[in-house]
Amino acid sequence: MTTRPDLEALDRADPLAPFRERFALPRGQLYFVGNSLGAMPKASAExxxxxxxxxxxxxxxxxxxxxxxxxxxxxxxxxxxxxxxxxxxxxxxxxxxxxxxxxxxxxxxxxxxxxxxxxxxxxxxxxxxxxxxxxxxxxxxxxxxxxxxxxxxxxxxxxxxxxxxxxxxxxxxxxxxxxxxxxxxxxxxxxxxxxxxxxxxxxxxxxxxxxxxxxxxxxxxxxxxxxxxxxxxxxxxxxxxxxxxxxxxxxxxxxxxxxxxxxxxxxxxxxxxxxxxxxxxxxxxxxxxxxxxxxAPMAQIREKSLRLSAAFIELVEQHCAGHGLQLVTPREPGRRGSQVCLRHAQAWPVMQALIARGVIGDVRAPDILRFGFTPLYLRYTDVWDAVSALAEVLRSGEWQREEFQLRAKVT
Amino acid sequence: MTTRPDLEALDRADPLAPFRERFALPRGQLYFVGNSLGAMPKASAExxxxxxxxxxxxxxxxxxxxxxxxxxxxxxxxxxxxxxxxxxxxxxxxxxxxxxxxxxxxxxxxxxxxxxxxxxxxxxxxxxxxxxxxxxxxxxxxxxxxxxxxxxxxxxxxxxxxxxxxxxxxxxxxxxxxxxxxxxxxxxxxxxxxxxxxxxxxxxxxxxxxxxxxxxxxxxxxxxxxxxxxxxxxxxxxxxxxxxxxxxxxxxxxxxxxxxxxxxxxxxxxxxxxxxxxxxxxxxxxxxxxxxxxxAPMAQIREKSLRLSAAFIELVEQHCAGHGLQLVTPREPGRRGSQVCLRHAQAWPVMQALIARGVIGDVRAPDILRFGFTPLYLRYTDVWDAVSALAEVLRSGEWQREEFQLRAKVT
Missing domain, CATH: 3.40.640.10 (Type I PLP-dependent aspartate aminotransferase-like (Major domain))
Known part of the structure; x- marks a missing residue:
């Protein structure tokens, strides 16, 4: 069983960790949509x-x-x-x-x-x-x-x-x-x-x-x-x-x-x-x-990306079992890109509830929750915190609140 | 004969004059290439x-x-x-x-x-x-x-x-x-x-x-x-x-x-x-x-544009005669856009010498000097100052200097 201290140790040993400083990340949020719109490098703003x-x-x-x-x-x-x-x-x-x-x-x-x-x-x-x-x-x-x-x-x-x-x-x-x-x-x-x-x-x-x-x-x-x-x-x-x-x-x-x-x-x-x-x-x-x-060496990016997504899959299976999630992305590292997709019948409101907890992922119609892994600005512990929030959303049933049902123009 | 005080009076009476403040203009230069790349509105930077x-x-x-x-x-x-x-x-x-x-x-x-x-x-x-x-x-x-x-x-x-x-x-x-x-x-x-x-x-x-x-x-x-x-x-x-x-x-x-x-x-x-x-x-x-x-009312933009270009044509004919310039743009206001083009056999070095004096126009091969008139950020007196500089470039023959002959990639 992977623990949060295990992930903290991975962050401490991560050769890509210094890159996180180079991004202006959204305050108070964990951003898992770099596969749709990447976070902003400070150098780009300059x-x-x-x-x-x-x-x-x-x-x-x-x-x-x-x-x-x-x-x-x-x-x-x-x-x-x-x-x-x-x-x-x-x-x-x-x-x-x-x-x-x-x-x-x-x-x-x-x-x-x-x-x-x-x-x-x-x-x-x-x-x-x-x-x-x-x-x-x-x-x-x-x-x-x-x-x-x-x-x-x-x-x-x-x-x-x-x-x-x-x-x-x-x-x-x-x-x-x-x-x-x-x-x-x-x-x-x-x-x-x-x-x-x-x-x-x-x-x-x-x-x-x-x-x-x-x-x-x-x-x-x-x-x-x-x-x-x-x-x-x-x-x-x-x-x-x-x-x-x-x-x-x-x-x-x-x-x-x-x-x-x-x-x-x-x-x-x-x-x-x-x-x-x-x-x-x-x-x-x-x-x-x-x-x-x-x-950034691309081999290091790939290695960390696969470790992040593997940890995500493992933690979801540990902490979110029994809530109707189904892994869509292949488990084999060689067949996995840099995102993990989970099917859930209520994908839209579940994601809105997760976003309300500060974990930003997105949805692809009709029933896919998507999480992108971007090794230059995501930490291993972010994966832990995201899965914890997802587990809490599912366990509490808070996604059933009315405010989370409303569809936006862009999903 | 139009004098600089005549143009100063037009500037004072210009209903579009307040718009000039809304642009971040190049310091120490008169910019006549808004017909190619417009100047930067301060609001755009914000x-x-x-x-x-x-x-x-x-x-x-x-x-x-x-x-x-x-x-x-x-x-x-x-x-x-x-x-x-x-x-x-x-x-x-x-x-x-x-x-x-x-x-x-x-x-x-x-x-x-x-x-x-x-x-x-x-x-x-x-x-x-x-x-x-x-x-x-x-x-x-x-x-x-x-x-x-x-x-x-x-x-x-x-x-x-x-x-x-x-x-x-x-x-x-x-x-x-x-x-x-x-x-x-x-x-x-x-x-x-x-x-x-x-x-x-x-x-x-x-x-x-x-x-x-x-x-x-x-x-x-x-x-x-x-x-x-x-x-x-x-x-x-x-x-x-x-x-x-x-x-x-x-x-x-x-x-x-x-x-x-x-x-x-x-x-x-x-x-x-x-x-x-x-x-x-x-x-x-x-x-x-x-x-x-x-x-900005478009009718005012047009009216000022035509006055600027008419003043430019008149002043060029007054102050630059005998130096091989030929008016290419129609004289009739109804057939004139918002730029004035002059033909000169040495268009490229003449323009480089003019730019060195802080008056920015451009050239279209093989022999056209172009001056664009942008009523929101140009003053009537700018036209006077530009033509004065052009007259000086032609009178002095300074465009013949070697430094002005070198062609750039983008003309």
């Missing part, structure tokens, strides 16, 4: 002040040169690349994950002209499915989305498949998939592989290049701690650069944007995936937080 | 501090409900709509101007199935041309871009034209076009009209609804003062809402994004044009600056 009060206010347009605004998407892209096992020049920060999914799917479909099928996990994050549906419905030339339960992926693969689009970690269950094995299987059928790393990048070691992935996208606001709606990023394997052609040919993707020429000529390499003027305020906040991520 | 230090840092995910993050794109879109003569529910803040051009062009082409031509001004802003080229090249089903000198627009119109895409003010010459007359002409040939208002919105009264425009896009970082790379916006006339279908079908454009359903169902109205998670930091800064714009 960076925002500098960008606003000096770069924008004082240096204005000259900041494009003087403060490197014009290179920010590529500079930041390369930093993100180091966190996902990509080579320099393969990743660029831009747009939203959804828009980047569109680019990647569109490019992939063009690269496999005889094949018209996009395969995806039926339980993929909705926007991944929606962007593929939009593309196929709008193209209307036979491109179609085929969804399948991921454990039956083989049944969906065939010579008609242009691209397989999957999330590395399922947003609802926290299950982690085998990137190398799936990519190999997809390539064996002649299709291209697109990974959505929104729920894994920054949380665990990723080796995109070693796995041979073709495309990847991800967001900046979850484990990268880039701030609400932070810019996303897109990765294209270097071997495809000469062949791909994005449908979104904006001026920042031009070879010479400031020559203001009348004809589009794509920039060499990943820069051709840029579209409009980059959002400097949001992107600067993300750069500051990615710089912080780069200071 | 808003950023609140969003960062309270909403992100302390309230985190709960801010989606508590601080109205989830409604920000529509709330801000409606505010922008008031500045461009649109009805509520017709405008939404999202993505970049380039991405919004793609959506509008793609929707327009779908609405006119028998017609395959996109018409644009050969001298339109490059990204407007590039996005159309990308769309047509990528679709490969006969959709093509036809460019024409705008004074010969009639020659390009015909029964094969699906949509005409034009900028309201030319970015290089400052010429303002007649929105009502052109829209009528385009509709007469059965095509749809897309206006890019990047260089006019916030600078002069616009009546999109009264002109019958179908689509419009624009950016947030020029006359709206929303900050570098601020989010853009898109407008679709309400009468088209039931028919249009964006190819970019992301989760924020879904009818019930937080139900996490597997099939895309577009939100009613303009919200279906949203794609990914909105960039809250950048969008909050833009909302603060748009709120400021809404306090």
């Amino acid at each position: 960076r925002m002040r500098r960008v606003v009060d000096q770069e924008w206010s004082q240096d204005l347009v000259r900041s494009w040169n003087r403060h490197g605004w014009v290179d920010l998407p590529q500079r930041l892209g390369d930093k993100i690349g180091r966190l996902i096992g990509a080579a320099p020049g393969e990743t660029v920060a831009c747009d939203s994950t959804s828009v980047n999914l569109f680019k990647a799917l569109a490019m992939a479909v063009k690269l496999r002209p005889g094949r018209r099928v996009i395969v995806s996990d039926a339980d993929n994050f909705p926007t991944d499915l929606y962007m593929a549906q939009g593309l196929s419905g709008w193209l209307g030339d036979g491109v179609e989305l085929r969804t399948v339960a991921l454990d039956r992926l083989d049944s969906a693969l065939g010579e008609d498949v242009a691209v397989v689009s999957l999330s590395h970690v399922n947003y609802r269950t926290g299950e982690l998939f085998d990137m190398a094995a799936i990519t190999r299987k997809v390539h064996d059928c002649g299709a291209l592989m697109l990974w959505d790393l929104a729920h894994s990048a920054g949380a665990l070691p990723i080796e995109l290049a070693a796995c041979g992935a073709d495309f990847a996208v991800g967001c900046g606001y979850k484990y990268f701690n880039g701030g609400p709606g932070a810019p996303a990023w897109i990765h294209v394997a270097e071997r495809l650069h000469a062949q791909v052609r994005s449908p979104l040919t904006g001026w920042f993707g031009h070879e010479r944007p400031f020559a203001f020429e009348g004809h589009y000529a794509p920039a060499a390499g990943i820069a051709s995936l840029l579209v409009g003027t980059p959002p400097i305020l949001s992107m600067s906040a993300l750069e500051a937080s990615v710089d912080l991520m780069l200071e | 808003r950023m501090r609140r969003v960062v230090d309270q909403e992100w840092s302390q309230d985190l995910v709960r801010s989606w409900n508590r601080h109205g993050w989830v409604d920000l794109p529509q709330r801000l879109g409606d505010k922008i709509g008031r500045l461009i003569g649109a009805a509520p529910g017709e405008t939404v803040a999202c993505d970049s101007t380039s991405v919004n051009l793609f959506k509008a062009l793609a929707m327009a082409v779908k609405l006119r199935p028998g017609r395959r031509v996109i018409v644009s001004d050969a001298d339109n802003f490059p990204t407007d041309l590039y996005m159309a080229q990308g769309l047509s090249g990528w679709l490969g089903d006969g959709v093509e871009l036809r460019t024409v000198a705008l004074d010969r627009l009639d020659s390009a119109l015909g029964e094969d034209v699906a949509v005409v895409s034009l900028s309201h003010v030319n970015y290089r010459t400052g010429e303002l076009f007649d929105m009502a007359a052109i829209t009528r002409k385009v509709h007469d040939c059965g095509a749809l009209m897309l206006w890019d208002l990047a260089h006019s919105a916030g600078a002069l009264p616009i009546e999109l609804a009264a002109c019958g425009a179908d689509f419009a896009v624009g950016c947030g970082y020029k006359y709206f003062n929303g900050g570098p790379g601020a989010p853009a916006w898109i407008h679709v006339a309400e009468r088209l809402h039931a028919q249009v279908r964006s190819p970019l079908t992301g989760w924020f454009g879904h009818e019930r994004p937080f139900a996490f359903e597997g099939h895309y169902a577009p939100a009613a109205g303009i919200a279906s044009l949203l794609v990914g998670t909105p960039p809250i930091l950048s969008m909050s800064a833009l909302e603060a600056s748009v709120d400021l714009m809404l306090e």
